Amino acid sequence: xxxxxxxxxxxxxxxxxxxxxxxxxxxxxxxxxxxxxxxxxxxxxxxxxxxxxxxxxxxxxxxxxxxxxxxxxxxxxxxxxxxxxxxxxxxxxxxxxxxxxxxxxxxxxxxxxxxxxxxxxxxxxxxxxxxxxxxxxxxxxxxxxxxxxxxxxxxxxxxxxxxxxxxxxxxxxxxxxxxxxxxxxxxxxxxxxxxxxxxxxxxxxxxxxxxxxxxxxxxxxxxxxxxxxxxxxxxxxxxxxxxxxxxxxxxxxxxxxxxxxxxxxxxxxxxxxxxxxxxxxxxxxxxxxxxxxxxxxxxxxxxxxxxxxxxxxxxxxxxxxxxxxxxxxxxxxxxxxxxxxxxxxxxxxxxxxxxxxxxxxxxxxxxxxxxxxxxxxxxxxxxxxxxxxxxxxxxxxxxxxxxxxxxxxxxxxxxxxxxxxxxxxxxxxxxxxxxxxxxxxxxxxxxxxxxxxxxxxxxxxxxxxxxxxxxxxxxxxxxxxxxxxxxxxxxxxxxxxxxxxxxxxxxxxxxxxxxxxxxxxxxxxxxxxxxxxxxxxxxxxxxx
Numbered sequence: 001x002x003x004x005x006x007x008x009x010x011x012x013x014x015x016x017x018x019x020x021x022x023x024x025x026x027x028x029x030x031x032x033x034x035x036x037x038x039x040x041x042x043x044x045x046x047x048x049x050x051x052x053x054x055x056x057x058x059x060x061x062x063x064x065x066x067x068x069x070x071x072x073x074x075x076x077x078x079x080x081x082x083x084x085x086x087x088x089x090x091x092x093x094x095x096x097x098x099x100x101x102x103x104x105x106x107x108x109x110x111x112x113x114x115x116x117x118x119x120x121x122x123x124x125x126x127x128x129x130x131x132x133x134x135x136x137x138x139x140x141x142x143x144x145x146x147x148x149x150x151x152x153x154x155x156x157x158x159x160x161x162x163x164x165x166x167x168x169x170x171x172x173x174x175x176x177x178x179x180x181x182x183x184x185x186x187x188x189x190x191x192x193x194x195x196x197x198x199x200x201x202x203x204x205x206x207x208x209x210x211x212x213x214x215x216x217x218x219x220x221x222x223x224x225x226x227x228x229x230x231x232x233x234x235x236x237x238x239x240x241x242x243x244x245x246x247x248x249x250x251x252x253x254x255x256x257x258x259x260x261x262x263x264x265x266x267x268x269x270x271x272x273x274x275x276x277x278x279x280x281x282x283x284x285x286x287x288x289x290x291x292x293x294x295x296x297x298x299x300x301x302x303x304x305x306x307x308x309x310x311x312x313x314x315x316x317x318x319x320x321x322x323x324x325x326x327x328x329x330x331x332x333x334x335x336x337x338x339x340x341x342x343x344x345x346x347x348x349x350x351x352x353x354x355x356x357x358x359x360x361x362x363x364x365x366x367x368x369x370x371x372x373x374x375x376x377x378x379x380x381x382x383x384x385x386x387x388x389x390x391x392x393x394x395x396x397x398x399x400x401x402x403x404x405x406x407x408x409x410x411x412x413x414x415x416x417x418x419x420x421x422x423x424x425x426x427x428x429x430x431x432x433x434x435x436x437x438x439x440x441x442x443x444x445x446x447x448x449x450x451x452x453x454x455x456x457x458x459x460x461x462x463x464x465x466x467x468x469x470x471x472x473x474x475x476x477x478x479x480x481x482x483x484x485x486x487x488x489x490x491x492x493x494x495x496x497x498x499x500x501x502x503x504x505x506x507x508x509x510x511x512x513x514x515x516x517x518x519x520x521x522x523x524x525x526x527x528x529x530x531x532x533x534x535x536x537x538x539x540x541x542x543x544x
Contacts, residue, residue, distance in 0.1 A: 011428075015365065021382070023370065024365070025368065027364070027365070027366065029367055032216065032395065033216065035190070039212065040119065041251055042112070046076060046079075049255055049257050058259060059072075064274040067277075068106070072254075082174050083117050085173075086118065087185075088181075090145060094120070094185055094191065096143075097123050097142060097143040098120050099145070099147070100122060101125050101134070102124075102127060102147065102166055102241075102242070104263060105264055107166045108166070108241045112251075119187040119191055121192045121193065122195075124194070124247065134155055134156065140195075140402055141195045143159055144161055145161040145164065147166050148164075150168065195208065196208045196244045206401045206407065208244075209402050210344050213395060214344040214395065214396050214397070217394070218346070219251050221368075223256055233256075234259045235249075235253060238285045240525045243341075244341045245345065248345030249284060261278050272298070272299060280307060281308045283309070287312055287316075293328075294328055305331070311335055318360075318459060320459075335355070335356035343394075345396070347394070348364060362431075364431055369395075371426065373386060373387070373389070373391075373426055374388050376438060384425075385427060389438055393415070393416050393418065400412060421437055421439060423441065423450070444478060444480065445477050449510050451470065453510070454481060454483065454506070457506070461498075463487055463488045467484065467521070468521045470531045480514060481511065481514075482513065484521060
């Protein structure tokens with residue numbers, strides 16, 4: 001707990017201060033580098049790796065498809081070589097923006113670290129985006145150069161510099177050419193490090209401005225909470241590196257000397273094979289992967305005995321699903337974290353075994369971070385156990401939305417608080433529980449119904465592979481909970497059975513009133529349900 005808040009008014013169990021109505025972190029405070037000191041997030045991560053790790057020659061990255069390995073010493077050399085090549089060939093300046101359009105590969109972390117060290121702002125995008133989606137993002141960020149792959153570079157418009165193909169022999173040469181001089185660039189912690197795109201589940205995509213300091217604070221939190229092991233942890237990422245989830249995990253993995261197994265495209269069976277082949281100890285996944293591992297027999301025949309933990313983020317997991325995972329994988333701990341693009345990654349996380357076993361929770365506040373639970377109607381901050389909008393404050397909070405001062409002022413409120421838009425509560429032990437997005441609550445006859453609660457119950461049904469719930473307009477009730485259900489193959493589950501299954505477990509106002517069977521649920525790369533897509537396809541003309 002921050003020593004400045006260690007007064008008698010702060011509850012040592014929850015971290016709640018009855019005077020300020022604020023939750024303070026229960027973790028030891030972090031001593032971050034002085035803000036005035038020139039420092040990039042990449043330099044900070046590499047300095048921690050070199051200062052604190054006994055495994056300087058350990059493997060940093062493994063390509064799951066080829067088995068090719070990059071050691072930490074080779075990684076550092078490649079970062080410097082690529083930075084000097086970019087500097088000499090393109091003469092990029094500090095604060096120039098570089099657009100990155102690539103699936104996961106071992107080249108992407110090298111590119112990120114090189115650009116960060118030069119003070120070049122990284123703007124990574126989903127390679128599956130359409131040309132019109134990419135054009136909007138490019139108009140927002142105004143990049144001078146793009147780094148892409150030979151598979152997707154055609155979707156990009158012409159920029160100041162020609163597009164660099166990161167899967168080309170020329171790029172390999174840029175990473176290995178040690179003959180070029182690297183001119184030192186003084187990067188300030190207040191400089192922009194990245195412009196990340198929010199998932200846009202409820203509206204148009206937004207460009208989130210994140211600073212070097214934001215990521216330094218994020219790295220420091222993970223590094224302080226790392227556990228001592230005999231060998232480096234082996235982590236497999238299924239989350240994309242163009243998303244803040246993957247972006248900040250790459251930085252913390254280098255700082256903590258973790259071996260990262262990289263998959264270009266997610267495939268469940270290939271992921272399970274990689275866990276077996278590379279003796280993966282930790283998986284980092286989005287919620288749909290957890291659902292897939294629990295449902296059916298897809299994991300049968302794979303040796304997953306090395307797997308110690310599975311970390312999930314992007315959307316909350318239901319208690320029933322977590323229990324089912326525990327039953328199926330009793331030697332593997334499933335835990336959750338909570339964060340936003342606007343918080344540079346995690347803001348709450350489970351860092352110890354005790355915290356990981358708090359089922360349904362997404363963990364406790366990170367060090368140096370504060371939180372409030374605010375009644376959305378009255379604006380009054382609430383005590384432990386009460387539901388309201390989660391507000392967060394700390395060194396990982398974004399600078400704002402690029403080109404959107406109105407949304408920035410609505411989201412960042414006086415005092416440095418970020419309004420998350422999530423309905424949550426913090427219990428009497430300081431654990432955060434996410435109920436749902438405030439904007440996605442269904443209003444049924446004046447009652448508020450959380451889609452996430454119904455989705456978690458639906459997913460607990462043995463014949464349901466996946467599910468989503470949206471509001472359906474109704475003249476009398478206002479809105480009705482409508483479920484979209486993906487059935488297990490060969491299942492004869494019908495609509496009435498779905499409605500009955502839910503009605504037995506919830507209050508009358510929460511009942512599912514309509515059911516539609518679909519082949520899949522549209523989701524963002526981080527695993528969030530794209531309810532606006534369901535509404536667009538199935539409720540044409542609706543203003544919801």
